[in-house]
Amino acid sequence: MSVKSVRYYIYLKDVLLLSVTAFGGPQAFLAMVLDIMVRKRAYISEEELWELNALCQVLPGPTSTQTISAIGYRIGGPNLAYLSLFVWILPATLLMISAAFLIDFLQENTPGALNFAKFIQPMAIGFIIYAAQKTIFKMVRTPEATMLMMFSAFISFFYNSPYVFPLLLVVGGVTTSLKFRSQPVEEGDKKLVISWSNFFLWAGVLVFAALLGALTKNQSVLLFENFYRNGSLIFGGGQVLVPYLYTEFVEFKKFLSSQEFLTGYGISQGIPGPTFSISSYVGALSMREYGIPGLLTGGFIAAAGIFLPGTFLIFFVIRFWDQLKKYRPVRAALEGINAVSCGMLIAAAYLLFEPLDNNLFNVMAIFGTYLLLQFSKLSSPVIIIIGVLAGIGYNWVF
Template sequence: MTIKKVKYYLYLKDVLLLSVTAFGGPQAFLAMVLDTMVKKRNYISEEDLWELNALCQILPGPTSTQTISAIGYRIGGPNLAYLSLFVWILPATVLMIAAAFLIDFLQENTPGALSFAKFIQPMAIGFIIYAAQKTIFKMVKTSEATVLMMMAAFISFFYHSPYVFPILLLVGGLTTSLNYKSHPKQKGDRKLMISWANFYLWGGILVFAAVLGALTKNQSILLFENFYRNGSLIFGGGQVLVPYLFTEFVEFKKFLSSEEFLTGYAISQGMPGPTFSISSYVGALSMREYGVVGLLTGGFIAAAGIFLPGTFLIFFVIRFWDQLKKYRPVRAALEGVNAVSCGMLIAAAYLLFEPLDSNLFNVLAIFGTYILLQFTKISSPLIIVIGVLAGIGYNWIF
């Protein structure tokens, strides 16, 4: 890959600009990175960008965050990568923690405070359905993958334990890896030269946090472990994170109500930066019983837990990816992992709709949101603003 040494502050200034202007999801993010970091700044070549993004897509964790960190790593080493990670996630994290403060304050002081979210709660499901459609058409291309997707959706409907999801991903990957002979061979050196330091760091923190949480029962440590585990297992972007968080924190632990969760997810769709920032909102409300300190602590712990695993893993794999991608079983396994992720998205739409009233109003709000996303050029933030204003107006009139 082409490497260009740059001054840290120039790259970090560009990352900060992206973090506060990158609305519209992964596609808009990539377009902005291409324009800013390739065409204007020439940090890396366009070919390098697509290869890095493809690598990040097949690893667990937030793709946009890993891509930013990987570019930083390529042009400035680990120090610039960690600094760019911090700059990229900070604005969205702060905004979502502020949203958690607002929701908690309204819940405590104003009866029926979430009436302003009357529209955006079902609208959140419209966003999920739209994301599922886009993801399925992109990732599910064979009959085997379709079957895996439907099986994953079916199992996720009926087994809501957060521990089911990693098992489904593993089974999906193993299933399609057996069909590796359908993938063409690639020429090149087959010998892998692996530096294991970042892998040990990733795995060591995962085990240490789990053991320490089990021994101490400290909620901060348990919360970090929850998000670190989720960040280590999520394939397919922020939309796939939703069923994990909903199952674990709403249904399993009951830290949030479904109403609060849907409101937070809808708000996150109007925020710039990484879509994984919904984790900060969930983490903050999970520790609201400890007051302001708890809200702040929970939000930042969740952000650290959800974003660090993917960063460690991209640093680990990027060193030997050119050799690893030549192995057909590796490429074949991705098909099953992606199919299972799509099945989870289908289940997420159902799981999020289940707590809502099954009435015409909610159905129309979901369908209307999907129509706006699919057939108009109205941005996600503007759609959310329209939903909030509609909810406020409805509450004021009726």
């Protein structure tokens, strides 16, 4: 085995280690990548890591997954990048498909069995409120951004169609790009040299899946197109994915109940790996009518659909990002896109609360989860475990 092959093998083993130990969201993930891949292995420099992560944050798709793929691309090109993507998402995908199996089995065989998630469902909203607060304080810093956030929240609440969200993102980006003169001028050659192959790959898959789905009406194809489209539009991380999935698969298509969705979201907060893995849970339950093969197919199709577009886009942009970021309208547009994403989060918190019983129990569970996240040092998995145990205890006593 060559030195290069050994290095690739060690890198994939490190990615697998991350996939089963990276609890706690993007901050914990970055800390582990910095420790293992920069300081211990020296795959890339610390400066390169921050630059790659910043690039991934301004692209649609799952930031942690794109960062892992981009590091693999820098080390060994596209083949290693795709392998690292597979290794990174597989454990979380399998866990969330297993969760879908469990929930479906309990629903079919033990009516009322989801009472064990009595605490988990309102707790999931507490997680969203906490994520919204963190995201808003980080991304909304100007009066224009605040107005866009409020406008987006209003529209998302009253017109919660999956087709409205992409339009809002475009409006937000165009609005703030118009004030590009407030951005500092970057020195250097601004001539762009672009290799379009990965862009055409991304766009080609999107158009082909949409056309094939429209022609065949095959549920597997339609499901892939749904998740691929969502993966192409999500800015702001896994928490921003929630309103998209809830609107499309609960409100619009009614493939899942609100109770099932909130239970799955709560479970996803307690497992390692990418937060976008909730897509596998939603995809699996969307095809439960086809039995075990349907659950498996739906889960893996959803994973492929949600993770592939961000990977194609990072491969496309990474080659000319240094030139692109010098364009002031591009940098200015990000402010509006981020503000709109924050507005969607606010709407999501309310829309997810709406189906729950409006009682003191649920309000206290939401508020208590937020306080634990904000003021305690307990990790998300520990908080979720506490919620599950509390739900089991409640059922046993009452």
